[in-house]
Amino acid sequence: MTAHAAPGGSARAESPHTTALSAARRARELAELRERDTPVDLVVIGGGITGAGIALDAASRGLETVLVEAHDLAFGTSRWSSKLAHGGLRYLATGNVGIARRSAVERGILLERTAPHLVRPLAQVVPVYRDTPPLGAVLPGLGFAAGTLLSRLAGTRADRLPGARVLRAGSVARYVPGVRRHGLAFGHLNWDCQLVDDARLVTAVARTAAGHGARVLTRVRVLEATGTQVTVRDELGRNPGEKEGDDEFTISARAVVSATGVWAGETTPGVRVRPSRGTHLVIRSAALGDPAGALTVPVPGETNRFCFAIPAEFDRLHVGLTDVDAPGPIPDVPTPDRHEIDFLLDVINRALETELTRDDVIGTFAGLRPLVDSGDGDTADLSREHALITADNGLITITGGKLTEYRLMAEQAVDLVVRKTGVAAAPCRTADLPLVGAPGHHERVRPSASASALPATPSDGRPTAPAARGRLPASLVARFGQESATVVTESLLDRPLERVADGLDVTRAEFSYAVTHEGALTVDDILDRRSRVGLVPADRAAAEPVAREALDAAR
Template sequence: MNARTTPDTALSAARRARELAGLRERTTPVDLVVIGGGITGTGIALDAASRGLEVVLLEAHDLAFGTSRWSSKLAHGGLRYLATGNVGIARRSAVERGILLDRTAPHLVRPLAQVVPVFRDTPPLGAVLPGLGFVAGTLLSRLAGTGADRLPGARIVGPRRVAAYVPGVRREGLRFGHVNWDCQLVDDARLVTAVARTAAGHGAQVITRARVVEASGTQVTVRDEAPIHDDDAGADDAREFTLSARAVISATGVWAGETAPEVRVRPSRGTHLVIDAAALGHPEGALTVPVPGETNRFCFALPAGFGRLHVGLTDVDAPGPIPDVPESSDDEIDFLLDVVNRALATALNRDDVLGTFAGLRPLVDSGASGETADLSREHAVLESENGLITITGGKLTEYRLMAEQAVDLVVDRTGLPASPCRTADLPLVGAPGHPVAVGAGGATSHGRLPASLVERYGQEAAAVVTASLLDRPLEPVAEGLDVTRAEFSYAVTHEGALTVDDILDRRSRVGLAPADRAAAEAAAQEAVGLIS
């Protein structure tokens, strides 16, 4: 594809202002308005735009501001749901994982070994069940079309191999380990950004800091909440406008009730700890430890960026007002440490916790009582009396399928002319086959590309450096962090970042550890200064 036909996937403050101004003056309906810039909303925008529909996505905060950045960063095959008898979610998850791994986002998804150590004091059932589940998971992978060359089959390994995967494992009493292969995202927020930019390349208008204050099935009232200077400030009503649409979809997750009060969501909080990977000997696999007294719940220590581990995951009821940024409780932190320490040679303590993060799962409230861990992870597509369509629930791995179903419903309800869904074979920005910046290469005129940059940007890696408006583009943003100055520049010029928080907390994820955040803040401020 030549330069003339190469899609414009760059999101910037200038593009936002231009498109927002056009929407203010608009007198005819757009085909579809999507409310919410998480993985579900951006997935819907991509699906609809790639079918030829005119799409506007409106996000009150920033891309991946909510649940989509607080996940375990796994594209998993639904093994847990197979164990609970929910074959449907397990099968769909395995299929969608294969699509991400092989076609749409191979640069953002990588195989990951899950290791469950078995000790002499492990109960007999606990010694057997993980292996049976892993074998079932392997069968599910094969039925979904993922071959052994992509994800090896489940197996049992000896103590030495367990320790090779996770050097910090407790050796005393270690008998063997169950190993299963699943998939890990380089980062969940990066996936959201890639989906949003791919949608923009197909013509979708992706507008952040645009809060929908009122919505129906054919109209939304929008308030521009972008940062403004005092001399630009006007009355709040001067920043509001109304936009008409043939259809409106709310994909706001745990906030679904704000636009559709009849939609009932029961949030569940999942907490993770950020730990220095050196504490476990820089593991190559995910240490997976059964929760005592449970048959299908585990805590794990997952390798992560910047030489960190993410230890998770809790599943606790989170009633009451929904915060913009959930916080981990002391009980959850202690719970995670207690469970994972059962399998470690040297116990972790509070001093080892470099940071925490928590997300709220948008579980559909069916009225059933009991623990949130036992509630269904099925998604729901609901239609209000005023015609507003709401989609909520579900799993990150299934975002593409959820989007396909939502857009199918819109096309069916409105009769809009649209081509069939294409997203199962549509490479995201940075993936092989996408027409933007094909060929990452190994070096630029500034020097050889860091492996971490290629891992995060795939085929775009060289373009990230070439496009940098900051000097010393390959220099780290702070000592000890494998994020370059070029990446902070690219966040502003191509990924829609408008503030320091956007860069540190969502585009780079440096902010997951407060000390890292503080060290990189000056470079982020410099990048934000590029916005004219």
């Protein structure tokens, strides 16, 4: 058992566990839980950003923690976001200062301490035209100025996140070359934060939790849950020699937390969640002249809604965002409808020199926001506050909230577990706990046998030598930070730095690492969540052979 420091004492010793998630680790930990006859401290249901955050918070406090997910890490809402770690300007404009302040604080924690390798500043430009109504011309600038003040009050320095300012028309075009220049008067510039990828953040949080001893188990479906036990089924089926029913078993726990997002009502009857669908389009970056920032366009007739085109990996842009009620059965993978696609094109085209058409759309994705149902109001007006609910059977449910606030939500959930159970736990430390790949994260890596013949690389968290970094693709370093060299040396595939397909800045080593260290069990896990290649069907087809090769090599 790893020793804890007393409150106010020295920092806790680093965990001796590896952060590597693999099929072998999953099988071993499932077998251990089947044979166990004493309760663990905490079971977390759901492998999205909230569930992974709770697992990390609990495990880093010393709680014996199990996370179970019916599908894969980041399978649901957590991979369909706008990939922003933003300061909550929209909520400031609606008078919800609490969410805006918390968002600004949590954004600063991600940017400066816990995940600086996965979070980066993003310029946002709102063009203002000579025919823009006076209120519409002024409001974005006032909001951006208030956001800058909030950022400073949250402790984020100007050298990390610059302040808002007004741009001349020519400068607007330098940020977004494809902007419509006729009638362009000036622009508002704001700086927010962008995630390299939302699913990659979930994976990093889950792996960091595993490094502190959490059992992170995907493809394990919860059949029944109470506040002290869950009955689960191994979705991969029985192993050879096992009897019928051996794929189902019960895990006892001192506490159980459901972090299942829009599916919260399925786990906890009586919890009402009202899903809101947010749709994005994927287009080639060249269609807007390869912008250096996000083009942000007000929605006509709205004072506080915008559509945007945000630079993304693989020379793509993500155009979003809708906010429509999504009643009825909740699908595993939501899909946009044609009205949403047309709406996004219509709004963004208002500020483009050359209009986008459906032919420019090379992919789409949609996610469902888990809004706590108040029984009235449009989904765009419902609160983004999160809720912690304890059912009559003791099951704790957390739902609602925003991706940027995942760490705070996790802290509050684990605080509740500690109060209810009286289990011994250290104070929360996730505000200063670097995620795997971030500077300051120290892992005792257990190298695979395949790496023994490759050049040695630092595995103790020290920065990689400049010479080694110079040989690595910048895109790999952007996704893996201080783990980058290890990704290559641990590769089970030959030609590790070769691209998985023409035009895709992803190496063969990354697909191998997804299987050996990031818990990918299927081709879909690799293409749709460990990388985002799968957002574009043509790119997905081109990269699929290497994904299969990576799985075969691991077997």
